[in-house]
Amino acid sequence: MEDALASGDNFFGKQSAASDVKSRIVTKHFASWSSIVLPKAVQLGQTIAYMDLYCGPGLYDDGTRSTPLLILEAAMGTPSLHPHLVTVFNDKKAASINKLEAEAMKLPGIGNLKYAPVFLNEKVSPETEKLFVDNSRMPSFTFLDPFGYAGLTRGLIEAVVTKSWGSDCVFFFSYSSINRALSAGYFTSHMEAFFGKARATKLEAKMQSIQGSDRNKPLERESIILDALKDAMEELNHGNMYVRPFRFKKGLRTSHMLVFVTKSPKGYRVMSDIMAKEGFIDKQGVPHFTHYTKPPPRDRLIYVEYINLKKDLCRKYAGRKMTMLQIFLDHRQYTAGLYKDTLNELEDEGLITVDPPAENRRVQNGKRSFRDEAVVTFPARKQ
Numbered sequence: 001m002e003d004a005l006a007s008g009d010n011f012f013g014k015q016s017a018a019s020d021v022k023s024r025i026v027t028k029h030f031a032s033w034s035s036i037v038l039p040k041a042v043q044l045g046q047t048i049a050y051m052d053l054y055c056g057p058g059l060y061d062d063g064t065r066s067t068p069l070l071i072l073e074a075a076m077g078t079p080s081l082h083p084h085l086v087t088v089f090n091d092k093k094a095a096s097i098n099k100l101e102a103e104a105m106k107l108p109g110i111g112n113l114k115y116a117p118v119f120l121n122e123k124v125s126p127e128t129e130k131l132f133v134d135n136s137r138m139p140s141f142t143f144l145d146p147f148g149y150a151g152l153t154r155g156l157i158e159a160v161v162t163k164s165w166g167s168d169c170v171f172f173f174s175y176s177s178i179n180r181a182l183s184a185g186y187f188t189s190h191m192e193a194f195f196g197k198a199r200a201t202k203l204e205a206k207m208q209s210i211q212g213s214d215r216n217k218p219l220e221r222e223s224i225i226l227d228a229l230k231d232a233m234e235e236l237n238h239g240n241m242y243v244r245p246f247r248f249k250k251g252l253r254t255s256h257m258l259v260f261v262t263k264s265p266k267g268y269r270v271m272s273d274i275m276a277k278e279g280f281i282d283k284q285g286v287p288h289f290t291h292y293t294k295p296p297p298r299d300r301l302i303y304v305e306y307i308n309l310k311k312d313l314c315r316k317y318a319g320r321k322m323t324m325l326q327i328f329l330d331h332r333q334y335t336a337g338l339y340k341d342t343l344n345e346l347e348d349e350g351l352i353t354v355d356p357p358a359e360n361r362r363v364q365n366g367k368r369s370f371r372d373e374a375v376v377t378f379p380a381r382k383q
Helices: 002-007 017-044 067-076 094-106 126-135 154-162 175-184 188-195 197-208 218-234 265-278 309-316 324-331 336-348
Strands: 048-052 085-090 118-120 140-144 168-173 242-250 253-262 290-292 321-323 353-355 375-377
Touching: 017 048, 017 067, 017 140, 017 168, 017 242, 017 253, 017 265, 017 290, 048 067, 067 085, 067 094, 085 094, 094 118, 126 154, 140 154, 154 168, 154 188, 154 218, 154 253, 175 188, 175 197, 175 218, 175 253, 188 197, 188 218, 197 218, 218 242, 218 253, 242 265, 253 265, 265 324, 265 336, 309 324, 309 336, 321 324, 324 336, 336 353
Parallel strands: 048 085, 048 140, 085 118, 140 168, 242 290
Antiparallel strands: 168 253, 242 253, 321 375, 353 375
């Protein structure tokens, strides 16, 4: 799939399972995002926008609708959006944007939208970044899904996310292509445009230092690139950014990722829940934020990171007093629900104290509640 994604050849022949998951994640977040930002936008007299800058033709050859048409269908099925939603679709291929426009105009009820969808045939460039920075101040949800990674820059992501309140972005991260490029020292200008010059140089050196038999370390390599990716995104907006990646694996190796970026803690929480449910969940109930072409057996404990979560929380926050919500937004590995379950277990084991304590919290469906505002005290580490 990655080769097709990188080149664009026959990508719209038949929808793959991975592409279906990608569309579901984007459309589900659009529904949640629009319901959250719309009331404030109406109060402020603003419109809200959905933008897809690499939209494609909207249909696969087998007739399956892709993300742009699914978004329009969702919008038409939500009457409260009709007077307030602006939609913008762009593709550098004239044939693709013409086909999408033709298919969109066939949708029943398309005329109910006050603002007719805008269809553009432009190449995404640095001028695109300037357009967002200079002109648009409406809250928006932007989807960036280029073939490969040309045109995807930190500047563009920053422009669409930081320009206004209530703005979120999801972008396609061509992991396998970038992994190969960094290892071979290719496409330096693209790496710099995405990671930043200093970080790209450091990342490339680190990747190329893995030599000989050590080169076959997919998990180590992925961890290095993912850390650099998250750092590059989280430092935007003066460091006030939340990032949630979702991986697509072919066998044991990651082929690509969807990456969510937002200034909003609430938006981050919503997307974390969506991505968790769309990915693999193991027997322990731990979400992997991953779509596998061949899912592993559910009775095999394979998400090693979670084994050490309790120890990690006690170590990282030793001697501190924090709310559950602060822990979730600071640790940023799992869903809020999983942190609540883990903190309940730590409380039962006597490793933390909670205010209000367990006996003062209700139990429903066999699970003890744990409010966002509940205060957790981690004992200081023994010397």
